[in-house]
Amino acid sequence: xxxxxxxxxxxxxxxxxxxxxxxxxxxxxxxxxxxxxxxxxxxxxxxxxxxxxxxxxxxxxxxxxxxxxxxxxxxxxxxxxxxxxxxxxxxxxxxxxxxxxxxx
Amino acid sequence: xxxxxxxxxxxxxxxxxxxxxxxxxxxxxxxxxxxxxxxxxxxxxxxxxxxxxxxxxxxxxxxxxxxxxxxxxxxxxxxxxxxxxxxxxxxxxxxxxxxxxxxxxxxxxxxxxxxxxxxxxxxxxxxxxxxxxxxxxxxxxxxxxxxxxxxxxxxxxxxxxxxxxxxxxxxxxxxxxxxxxxxxxxxxxxxxxxxxxxxxxxxxxxxxxxxxxxxxxxxxxxxxxxxxxxxxxxxxxxxxxxxxxxxxxxxxxxxxxxxxxxxxxxxxxxxxxxxxx
Numbered sequence: 001x002x003x004x005x006x007x008x009x010x011x012x013x014x015x016x017x018x019x020x021x022x023x024x025x026x027x028x029x030x031x032x033x034x035x036x037x038x039x040x041x042x043x044x045x046x047x048x049x050x051x052x053x054x055x056x057x058x059x060x061x062x063x064x065x066x067x068x069x070x071x072x073x074x075x076x077x078x079x080x081x082x083x084x085x086x087x088x089x090x091x092x093x094x095x096x097x098x099x100x101x102x103x104x
Numbered sequence: 105x106x107x108x109x110x111x112x113x114x115x116x117x118x119x120x121x122x123x124x125x126x127x128x129x130x131x132x133x134x135x136x137x138x139x140x141x142x143x144x145x146x147x148x149x150x151x152x153x154x155x156x157x158x159x160x161x162x163x164x165x166x167x168x169x170x171x172x173x174x175x176x177x178x179x180x181x182x183x184x185x186x187x188x189x190x191x192x193x194x195x196x197x198x199x200x201x202x203x204x205x206x207x208x209x210x211x212x213x214x215x216x217x218x219x220x221x222x223x224x225x226x227x228x229x230x231x232x233x234x235x236x237x238x239x240x241x242x243x244x245x246x247x248x249x250x251x252x253x254x255x256x257x258x259x260x261x262x263x264x265x266x267x268x269x270x271x272x273x274x275x276x277x278x279x280x281x282x283x284x285x286x287x288x289x290x291x292x293x294x295x296x297x298x299x300x301x302x303x304x305x306x307x308x309x310x311x312x313x314x315x316x317x318x319x320x321x322x323x324x325x326x327x328x329x330x331x332x333x334x335x336x337x338x339x340x341x342x343x344x345x346x347x348x349x350x351x352x353x354x355x356x357x358x359x360x361x362x363x364x365x366x367x368x369x370x371x372x373x374x375x376x377x378x379x380x381x
Binding site for chain 2: 042052055063067068075076080082092
């Protein structure tokens with residue numbers, strides 16, 4: 001059983017989307033704040049946090065919670081999404097850091 | 105200030121509830137206060153380390169280090185909760201019977217206390233590192249707003265502590281005979297929710313990408329990141345839009361724990377009536 005789990009974990013290499021979508025967080029705002037992805041296929045966002053302090057990319061609808069440190073970057077994998085709007089926020093600065101992923 | 109309070113409170117709800125449940129589950133076990141305190145202390149220390157090395161951690165495993173780390177510590181907690189429940193199912197009865205034999209009690213108590221201290225530590229570590237980063241971030245900005253924000257964050261921590269107290273004293277109102285059953289049930293659901301969350305972290309890291317389709321969406325009814333959503337997320341593993349893999353992990357954990365508890369309980373009742381030393 002353990003072997004099976006390990007095999008499942010590591011035989012399946014991380015699924016990489018063709019081109020990561022680059023998003024910047026600056027002054028606690030996302031640029032761009034509207035991100036369009038193709039529906040029903042996985043994609044990846046590379047978030048560059050240009051601010052000095054950390055923030056957490058948070059979205060219950062995308063099922064993502066990812067801390068990105070100040071002046072660093074993080075990859076956020078999005079699963080194949082049915083068409084629709086998926087809001088996200090920078091949890092530590094939710095009043096300004098808001099955005100939406102649109103799958104179409 | 106209010107926003108900081110809410111953010112920190114939302115982050116510490118999980119740890120707060122878990123501490124309350126663990127305290128109730130170990131009623132009557134000596135040294136449990138020390139074990140829980142060690143769990144909280146160790147978790148806080150770990151949280152500071154994770155916060156300090158957040159960047160390095162994230163860069164491991166082709167950028168999936170943070171996800172793998174979160175999944176690993178959640179699964180560790182699931183294992184510890186399972187162990188506790190199974191162990192209590194096989195020994196709980198004698199423990200209750202021989203409650204007066206103090207020497208025996210210390211031995212039985214310490215075993216499973218270690219597991220529960222680890223669970224507390226994991227919960228504090230996970231949520232604590234985010235609180236540390238958040239509070240550090242606003243403190244680094246300086247100024248009077250920062251002072252107010254940090255004060256708000258402090259109040260959020262206090263509110264999280266009150267949550268532990270509410271959970272604990274709430275559970276203690278349950279008659280002693282039923283308390284064991286209730287805490288085992290709560291711990292089983294806690295473990296199932298954590299297993300489902302671990303699957304999400306693995307999927308976000310690029311692993312286990314099976315059954316990723318959303319099964320249903322109750323986000324219109326209860327948002328997962330609201331206070332009540334977060335409460336239910338911790339207690340019963342509420343997810344506003346679960347996918348197949350999440351549900352499988354959730355159900356498999358419940359079935360696994362219940363079966364294991366039944367198995368050891370039966371073996372204990374049908375086996376020779378030896379007195380455990």
